[in-house]
Amino acid sequence: MTVLDAAVCLKKNKGWILSTLEERQLPFMKANQQIYFSHDTAKALFQFSFKPQLIVFQIVKGGTGKTSLVYEFAVRSSLYGAKVLCIDMDQQGNLTHAFQQDAEVVPVMIDVLADNHPLEQAIIPVMPGIDLVPSRFENSLLDEVLRQKKLPLGSVYRAPWQALKGQYDLIVVDCPPSLGQSVAASALAADCLLAPVTPEKFALSGLDIVYQSVEELQSCFGVSIDFRIVLNKFEARTTLSQNALRYLLNHPDYESKLLKHYIRLSQEFPKGIANGNSIFESLKPTSAKEDLDKLTQVLLGISGGTSQSGSLDARRLTKSSAKIPSHSL
Numbered sequence: 001m002t003v004l005d006a007a008v009c010l011k012k013n014k015g016w017i018l019s020t021l022e023e024r025q026l027p028f029m030k031a032n033q034q035i036y037f038s039h040d041t042a043k044a045l046f047q048f049s050f051k052p053q054l055i056v057f058q059i060v061k062g063g064t065g066k067t068s069l070v071y072e073f074a075v076r077s078s079l080y081g082a083k084v085l086c087i088d089m090d091q092q093g094n095l096t097h098a099f100q101q102d103a104e105v106v107p108v109m110i111d112v113l114a115d116n117h118p119l120e121q122a123i124i125p126v127m128p129g130i131d132l133v134p135s136r137f138e139n140s141l142l143d144e145v146l147r148q149k150k151l152p153l154g155s156v157y158r159a160p161w162q163a164l165k166g167q168y169d170l171i172v173v174d175c176p177p178s179l180g181q182s183v184a185a186s187a188l189a190a191d192c193l194l195a196p197v198t199p200e201k202f203a204l205s206g207l208d209i210v211y212q213s214v215e216e217l218q219s220c221f222g223v224s225i226d227f228r229i230v231l232n233k234f235e236a237r238t239t240l241s242q243n244a245l246r247y248l249l250n251h252p253d254y255e256s257k258l259l260k261h262y263i264r265l266s267q268e269f270p271k272g273i274a275n276g277n278s279i280f281e282s283l284k285p286t287s288a289k290e291d292l293d294k295l296t297q298v299l300l301g302i303s304g305g306t307s308q309s310g311s312l313d314a315r316r317l318t319k320s321s322a323k324i325p326s327h328s329l
């Protein structure tokens with residue numbers, strides 16, 4: 001977190017932030033004429049009281065950015081002082097690799113379900129303010145074990161994960177790009193289910209499938225799941241992006257669920273993960289950082305963002321770099 005970003009967030013000037021850090025002897029670093037700090041200082045400086053929440057990232061389409069957004073959202077949230085738990089439910093283990101962890105040597109969800117390993121033993125610290133339940137290939141058997149043991153989908157993940165909200169401000173879950181018992185149980189554990197969608201036909205079909213499945217889960221289990229959509233890899237100038245946006249804004253079910261800030265296409269995302277870094281490692285301003293910062297503020301309900309509950313009327317939104325442009329209707 002740079003002093004400049006903290007100043008914008010707290011609506012103070014940089015001098016005020018710096019003198020507060022010095023007066024309160026909060027550790028910070030300097031590089032390239034910028035001052036920045038990490039999770040512990042952020043927690044002490046911002047003192048946000050977060051309403052603990054569990055957000056599940058899910059859509060039945062690969063490559064729409066679930067893992068990238070979970071990872072960067074977790075990192076940014078920790079830099080606002082939130083204590084975050086990431087749960088990797090995808091047997092590909094991409095989130096686990098993003099945090100540069102080797103899940104071969106630690107228990108994962110399949111060990112918790114199949115061998116009654118305590119969930120707490122599967123939690124490992126990965127970054128200041130961030131813990132992870134990692135994943136590996138054996139998690140592809142989760143559906144099988146859920147079926148064999150006849151475990152109740154409505155509570156099998158919900159009960160243990162929701163109980164962890166006492167220890168974390170934020171729990172984020174990365175799902176595989178499929179539907180099944182385990183993914184359904186993850187959805188049933190969620191306070192909010194966020195579907196990242198990209199401007200492609202198949203991603204929009206994937207959105208329809210996950211939306212229908214959430215509707216069914218809600219009626220079968222008598223629960224209410226806060227379903228949200230975030231547009232990722234958006235390029236305002238391309239017809240594909242404009243068509244996808246038009247489709248979402250004109251869709252009777254999706255319009256109110258679409259977050260008003262989209263994430264622009266940016267090579268910073270693949271570059272960051274390839275180098276084993278978050279986009280927030282670098283101090284230079286980028287569109288990727290700007291967009292993820294906005295997404296984080298909106299989802300955490302902190303300054304500058306909109307409340308995380310209630311629907312967003314995209315038709316009335318003003319035009320700005322990373323907002324749904326009003327002229328696209």
Ligand SMILES: Nc1ncnc2c1ncn2[C@@H]1O[C@H](COP(=O)(O)OP(=O)(O)OP(=O)(O)O)[C@@H](O)[C@H]1O
Pocket residue numbers: 061062063064065066067068069090092094175176177232233234263264265266267269270271273
């Ligand atoms: N806004 C973006 N701009 C450019 N590239 C992006 C963006 N978001 C994600 N990517 C890239 O797209 C690729 C797929 O992203 P990611 O792995 O996060 O998707 P996923 O939905 O988790 O995929 P899967 O369903 O296979 O797990 C990655 O190379 C990632 O770096």
Ligand SMILES: [Mg+2]
Pocket residue numbers: 066067068090094095174175
């Ligand atoms: Mg993924």
